[in-house]
Amino acid sequence: MDLDFTPDELAFQAEVRTFLAERLSPRLREAAANTPSVFVEPDITREWQAELHAKGWLATLWPREFGGPGWTPVQKYLFEKECADAGAPALPVQGLKLVGPVICKFGTPEQQARFLPRILSGEDYWCQGYSEPGAGSDLASLACRAERRGDKYVINGTKIWTTHAHHANWIFALVRTDASARKQDGISFLLIPMDQPGITVSAIVSIANDHELNQTFFDNAETGVENLIGAEGQGWTIAKYLLENERGGSCAAPSLLAELGRIERAARDVPADHGGMMRDDPHFAQRLAQLRLEAEAFEITELRILADLAKGRPAGPQTSLIKLVGANLRQAVDTLAIDLYGYEAMQLPTARPLYGNAAPEPIGSRSAQLALPRWLNDRAWTIFGGSDEVQKTIIAKQVLGL
Amino acid sequence: MDLDFTPDELAFQAEVRTFLAERLSPRLREAAANTPSVFVEPDITREWQAELHAKGWLATLWPREFGGPGWTPVQKYLFEKECADAGAPALPVQGLKLVGPVICKFGTPEQQARFLPRILSGEDYWCQGYSEPGAGSDLASLACRAERRGDKYVINGTKIWTTHAHHANWIFALVRTDASARKQDGISFLLIPMDQPGITVSAIVSIANDHELNQTFFDNAETGVENLIGAEGQGWTIAKYLLENERGGSCAAPSLLAELGRIERAARDVPADHGGMMRDDPHFAQRLAQLRLEAEAFEITELRILADLAKGRPAGPQTSLIKLVGANLRQAVDTLAIDLYGYEAMQLPTARPLYGNAAPEPIGSRSAQLALPRWLNDRAWTIFGGSDEVQKTIIAKQVLGL
Amino acid sequence: MDFDLSETQQLFRDTTLRFCGPGDTAARHAARRQPGGFDRARWQELAGLGLIGLAAGEGDGGLGGSLGDCATVAQALGEGLAAEPWLECGFIPARLLASRAAAADVIAGSTLATLAFAEPGRRFRTDPALETAGGKLSGAKTFVPCGGAADLFLVTARHEGRSAVFAVPRDAAGLTVQGYPVADGSHAAQLVLDGVAHGEPLAADLDAVIDEARIVAAAELVGLARRLLADTLEYVKTREQFGQPIGRFQVIQHRLVDAYARVEAAQSALYRALLRLGAPPAAVKGFIADAAQWVGQQAVQLHGGMGMTDELAIGHGLKRIVLLGKLFGDAAGGIAAYGREAA
């Protein structure tokens, strides 16, 4: 058993570090650090995306022929880890990690030629249309329908939780093309331009005052039949591929450990009620140690999956746990932060963004100002992408055979 | 809102205290304190029962006409609380609290005249035959059958978890008298003498080395038809009455608070690793305070039910919680104890009893010696009498309407 | 022994719930957009119902309500998801301003008063470091509840070797007020006092009022937890996924039983605190805050994405819970202090 990387892998790691040191600007670092929402605003990600695109490191999950870097699982992991350690902004996943791989896999050559370069260049900004008000955890019951009329599909219905729909010019959506089929069977995977009169985007403001989410309404919206991915009725298969592709090679622990390190350092300067600093408060220190142990174990769990992938094995049953454990750990770390900062953690600014010159002055530190909005927004981690409850049922059935 | 007792109630409380001070012998106190199992051995309870019987305070749940003291709910509570505070041994519930009230309610005058006085006198010692190897939480699926032949029932099958069956001369059992009926309908409530060749009692030793439980086998065992309680097929109704009668007017919190007090005092003399005593260890003190808060709240919950009963209201939905909360709290208190005593809590004596001259010498204190057997035996609290899982489903349906 | 509400308490409870209405989030958003994030008209309405006067002594023109009476109102405000800072700007000033002329204006709702107790770098300590000197106050206060809108600050300071409280109007010379939004949408304030003249200290016992305020906060927390549980029970009975109401799923049922158990334990702990038996107010408030926050988190979780939005009342409830959980000390600190006490 070892955690040693090969000389080539270490050289790659060094190259990534050098690149980050040179190209990741203070403005990007600041924006990434001071974004309390799950996603980073497009003006920031576009800038970082351009840097990575120029280097050829942007579409890490795409095959080399479509512009991917052709990395091994270990290289992908090292890249993610170095980016997390350096505090790089998270990239918009919808284009690069969700619809991109789907188009690579299921798209026609024409679709690939049309869409993939525009994802890489940032010309297209994508959002995802999966959930509906009546179909959250239970996607198979979705009702938004697309009706073929000549060379167009006409879409009617609504999608909810459409992250950054207010920034996007394209949406990929699961739509019902055959109402008579069995629940999963009548569903298709459709690409729809956002800039048309039939589409209305209605903001959903989060409990932390952030605007990431929207409800998107389709009222006789249209898209060309050439924008159907795969065949009609193949939507469920494609959706499952998308989900599985998203999994594996995750790298959440480094950022959690980094966050715990920041909290620990901040605690050295927060006075406790009974003398000394919060870092020395026994109850706080116990919780910190407990979370460090959990995050340290979690990092090894991620590496165990990576080691399997690197040996060409399927990622194995542990992958299903990653979302579940990572989400809960993130919420626990956020809770430690709001408990650390005391009254300063009670500020909840309404203005956005919290970086740049227009950001509201924090009470105490910027970290204290970020603590509560982050805690509130991160409640979503155990809900989105399959809630804890759904994940556990999947693990019980698929891993434990219950 | 007040917790004040009336002058009559206070006078009653004083009378109970005086009685306990005079009649509860050191031997009984020692035995009660040093019994790590759920039930106390019959040689101890018989002695205490005789004292209470002489005073007319034995059968607190029975109507006055059958020998009950005719107390109000508040008097019952005060009596239980004073007994708990004084460290009196728990009485055998099977006769006094389970089958006794059933015979009072459903028995014929002949049955009442025959059985009730012998429960009071201690001449009869009862055990309960409910669960079977295939019917634990799901009692409706029980298989032990009783077949009527002339003026006798012939019983075949087995009952498990029959507490103190090795001490008992009578068992009350749920048996199937009609195999063709719907699951609950063919069940009857039957009294069966233990001292007969058709009954074999097989010991079940607990993980703590205690022998309380047994499996009881019926191989053409017999009982007279006059020992059927109620009618054939009425067993389920009677069993439900028995359960409901057991509930309400519970008084578990005082003994939990008393135990926390003992643990706290013991902790003043247990050296901690980093200087000082365990009482001052911040982590231990935090856990102690948390449990005290829980037990203090739990006591009020019990009193809220009592106040409802005293006003003649049904005990209300809170009663269902008592078993659930009390069981978990007890286990948490036990865990605090084994964590307090360190290595001394690792001793697990095989000899019994742990009181009297023949008790094995403890390593450290007697409290340390009791900690682990008690912790182990008390795992049963969340299993017996309706497991946590069963309780929660009952509460969800009956209280929350889910 | 009796845990029922008295007739008067039942009346105040009904009045309060009627005042709260159905918990309209649009109205709440409108209030938060007003200057200082505060709706003066609603506040006057609340005062007009006698709800501030309840906390004041009869000598001050109040109703001389007991702590139990006040807890009844606070719990009802929690259940009603009220946006009004009744605890911060009603109960506390009414108690502190006993036998002061200002009490009448506070009771009438025309003066919005608040306690300025927290200081930068002093975490949850309630003993002031700020000291009087020659009839003047100089120093800083932080996290002054509703300070963004308040007219009158009750400023704690060390005075002649003891904790004291001084009434300082918002327009006092040398006082700078900087408001900022906090968890529940209200605007707290930072104060900078630069030689602000002070009069005689208030007569009330600061520590005693803070302990009472912790119990009243605990009562509001119990109400909030009850409301979020009730809303969630309602939601899971109607929200369908996988072909049935999600309340039919066993894990959701058992989770809600756990929530119910914690709410009932919190209610019992509150009763005990009102009877002044057992743990000190800071510990009881901590115990109840932990329960309420857990229930609130489950409410968000079981509402799914909807629970995360500013549209539902759920999130407002959770944020108020978080804020009350920290006010006058958090759960960890309160329980730790109880842990240091002898049994």
Added chain:
Amino acid sequence: MDFDLSETQQLFRDTTLRFCGPGDTAARHAARRQPGGFDRARWQELAGLGLIGLAAGEGDGGLGGSLGDCATVAQALGEGLAAEPWLECGFIPARLLASRAAAADVIAGSTLATLAFAEPGRRFRTDPALETAGGKLSGAKTFVPCGGAADLFLVTARHEGRSAVFAVPRDAAGLTVQGYPVADGSHAAQLVLDGVAHGEPLAADLDAVIDEARIVAAAELVGLARRLLADTLEYVKTREQFGQPIGRFQVIQHRLVDAYARVEAAQSALYRALLRLGAPPAAVKGFIADAAQWVGQQAVQLHGGMGMTDELAIGHGLKRIVLLGKLFGDAAGGIAAYGREAA
């Protein structure tokens, strides 16, 4: 990067599991009834398989296994629910007796040696208070693992200002041994030393061996937790109540997912400890012990009454977990110490 067992490790794992057999509780009961609660024949069999030698250096006639090799065996012993004190009387003496003649007899299984480290009134401290004086040892030791059966005690003492370990045979003049049964059914001992002559101290570093022992204990805990989870999964698939296997109930499914998550986290924590990255051994062992104890409690709960009986292996596993959880310090202490460390 590689988390697979080496071929040799796989071999040792297979050998160990074969040695353990199906976890026969009757055999375990029989062993516990022997003098000192210990089965010498089984121990010799274990030694004959080279499993004690694995932990000893090649110079002592051992196999010089790495800590990872030893953890593999310990985890397999846990999974096999072995009754043998391989950690206490195999691994630890083999490490401590390096380059002593006695090592050969320990490796051969003919001498049962054990570390006498705990002292009355010193809780979990591993620095001895007992001091050497004029070539003699006087004082008391408690909780000596398997001391009821041991032939040779490795007694810790303060010697020339440092912690040292001395080999003292059971029949040494001035030594009194009192055995008593402990959680896992083995017999620990109290020792009274009254001027027991000692020779040269052992060369090994006591603290380093104890840290290694904590990691090996953690490995056995991971194995125990895996076994109890596996047995419980098996049980809930076959045990029927309310007309279906209880493993079809959603709350039981989700509980077992939680157990699975904790077992995997424990396994990862063990790997990390073996790589000597991150938290110190005492903290990792604490983290793993908490996980294992929780899993063990769930295993008892989900087995219902059967889980409470001495007939099933479940209870034996839980009791061994509790004992290992306390050996060389409990979870609270280990995690607290890590909390005091800088990140």
